[in-house]
Amino acid sequence: MYPEMMVKPMREEVTRLGVEELKSVGDVDAALGQSHGTALVFVNSVCGCAAGMARPALAKALQHAKRPAKLYTVFAGQDLDATARARSYFGEYQPSSPSVAVLKDGEVVAFVHRHQIEGRHPDAIAAALTQAFDTYCA
Amino acid sequence: MSGHVFHPGHDELHGVTVVITGASGRTYLGRWHEQGVRGVTMRDAAIHDPVSNPLPVEQWLAKQRKFGIAATEKHLIVPSDEAGEPRIFGEM
Numbered sequence: 001m002y003p004e005m006m007v008k009p010m011r012e013e014v015t016r017l018g019v020e021e022l023k024s025v026g027d028v029d030a031a032l033g034q035s036h037g038t039a040l041v042f043v044n045s046v047c048g049c050a051a052g053m054a055r056p057a058l059a060k061a062l063q064h065a066k067r068p069a070k071l072y073t074v075f076a077g078q079d080l081d082a083t084a085r086a087r088s089y090f091g092e093y094q095p096s097s098p099s100v101a102v103l104k105d106g107e108v109v110a111f112v113h114r115h116q117i118e119g120r121h122p123d124a125i126a127a128a129l130t131q132a133f134d135t136y137c138a
Numbered sequence: 139m140s141g142h143v144f145h146p147g148h149d150e151l152h153g154v155t156v157v158i159t160g161a162s163g164r165t166y167l168g169r170w171h172e173q174g175v176r177g178v179t180m181r182d183a184a185i186h187d188p189v190s191n192p193l194p195v196e197q198w199l200a201k202q203r204k205f206g207i208a209a210t211e212k213h214l215i216v217p218s219d220e221a222g223e224p225r226i227f228g229e230m
Binding site: 047049050092093094095096099111113114115116117118119120 | 152153154155
């Protein structure tokens with residue numbers, strides 16, 4: 001794990017967007033255990049090469065007119081139990097970080113994996129997210 | 139952002155998910171860590187072996203693309219005489 005002092009700005013880059021951080025198993029179950037409506041879960045990461053693109057992409061995507069009703073984040077490699085619990089809601093989608101899951105009525109309907117983030121400009125990543133928002137969000 | 143190295147001391151592919159076709163016919167999919175005298179070190183890698191896997195490699199890659207990499211190896215070294223040229227998974 002990295003020192004919290006180093007990670008704090010990365011957490012805040014996401015939470016300042018209005019995304020609720022889930023730091024415990026209880027937090028995750030309370031947020032994702034309800035199986036109706038749309039939700040986004042951003043799996044944050046320290047990794048500079050991918051997460052450094054993913055966080056700005058999330059910020060851009062959340063400016064879109066349509067977006068999930070609930071916005072959550074967990075921090076991989078830091079909040080281990082919460083991240084593992086969040087991933088338990090992702091069904092057959094494999095763990096990666098950073099990554100973004102869009103859920104509807106408790107099922108993953110879109111997933112942006114780390115390999116779809118690496119080397120891409122935030123605008124391109126945001127476009128993938130907003131395409132999912134347009135398809136699945138009111 | 140292609141070409142920008144965020145990890146000082148590492149090469150440009152460090153941390154990037156790559157596909158390596160082996161001389162044996164196996165396919166290796168995972169994050170490139172480094173290349174050294176022993177071969178290519180990968181992290182969180184999955185291996186497709188055409189002998190034991192009923193899925194053709196392209197279908198196997200398509201499944202990994204959609205659902206993510208079903209890693210079986212936390213740390214893997216693909217020997218130099220096995221490793222072909224890496225291809226960036228996200229660009230395939």
